[in-house]
Amino acid sequence: MIIMDKAQIIEKVNEFLMEEFEADAADIVADADMHEALDLDSLDYVDLVVLIDENFGFKTTSEDFQTITTFDDFYNFIASKVG
């Protein structure tokens, strides 16, 4: 498990969303709806699980994303595991 502060988490998450999900930096706004901004479908959640494992070293499931709406929710979810 990697220990990170929230700024580091935000930087890393935004980096892989732009690289792997080809998201525009302008669309990644903390209180924006992440699902809508990235046009996520059920397969994308599988890939988010892979990216979390690769970047933060912990295992999660696609069901965990049911409680996540905004990008900030996503950062906080990761912070709760590695912060």
Next chain:
Amino acid sequence: MNRVVITGKGVYSCLGKNVVEVTEALKAGRSGIIYDPIRKEMGFRSALVGNVEIPDLKKEVGRKDRKAMPEQAMYAFVSTKEALTNAGMSQDFIDQNEVGILFGNDSTAGAVIEGVDLLRAKKDTTLIGSGNIFQSMNSTVTMNLSTIFRLKGVNFTISAACASGSHSIGMGYLLIKMGLQKQVICGGAQEINPYAFGSFDGIGTFSTQEDEPSKASKPFDKNRDGLVPSGGGATVILESLESAQARGANILAEIVGYGFSSNGEHISNPTKDGQVRALKMALEMGGVKPSEVDYVNAHATSTPVGDGFEAQAIHQVFGDNGPLVSSTKSMTGHECWMAGSSELVYCLLMMENGFVAPNINFNEPDEHSVKLNIPNKAVDKELNTIVSNSFGFGGTNSTLIIRKFAQ
């Protein structure tokens, strides 16, 4: 019964990334074969392979589509896009019609092994990622292209070893001929990563004449010692004559015959009789006399056993003083699942440009090939009727015949 015509062609192979580059290579007799040191390190008997670069589709295909595409689907995307453009078939037309797709493909070894390696390392199926399942199914090419091009007609993959790409065109031809489809995108695709060819190399099928890669593939030559694997994608657009004329499309050729057969004997060794039956069936279907055939694009892969049987079969059907015969595999290597489609595209290029591509490296005939008319340099010649042979493991045989279109 409908007449069936070809209105588009596209190819991505070790000879070039489009029909223009490939035409130049075919005319010049240029080989696309290289030595790949990685294969040697992996334990291959032969490190020879076709030089095919994986295309960068980032600007053309969205992320969600791309992650489901293994290399052979990428090659097929490029060749299909070129073929659709060549046919003048727009996305608007495709959206308003039931355009189908049939592709030949018979492996997804690279994706399967990548997925299994991840599972073994991570011990968690989710961590394989979402794209691998779509990359590792045998129908990966048709499932990807039908989604990307929003196709609404027939949609499946044909697996018939090294005749897959030929049978896919033959089946598309039959569906249109019978009135079940009006337009079908047909083709073949072949992965080229080492995993796809390791076990094939292991049975001693590949040429080990590694010192001069461009001279290793020598179909019909007395000193041939095996094939050289290659890959890529090739596509033709088939249409009913009525559809092509209604669209005002440029007709490249008409398909007049498709013959098929099974040897019913050995799993890897071919037979003359099965090949003769496929040839005769295609000629009979097209009402084509052997003497009317200007050129035979042979299957000949450069294996000692296979080429001998094909030379005998061609001689039995066409007799002495038969048509020009060449194997473009002398330049491309064996494009396996894709070969039947890519070679039909090569035939279309020869028909369009008035030449027969050479059977390079054919320097000394054997007892069977001496009876055929095999040029080792390009020959300028008007081609009206062309036969294309494709054969595969399990004794599957396919022969296609195309003719210059005439009202």
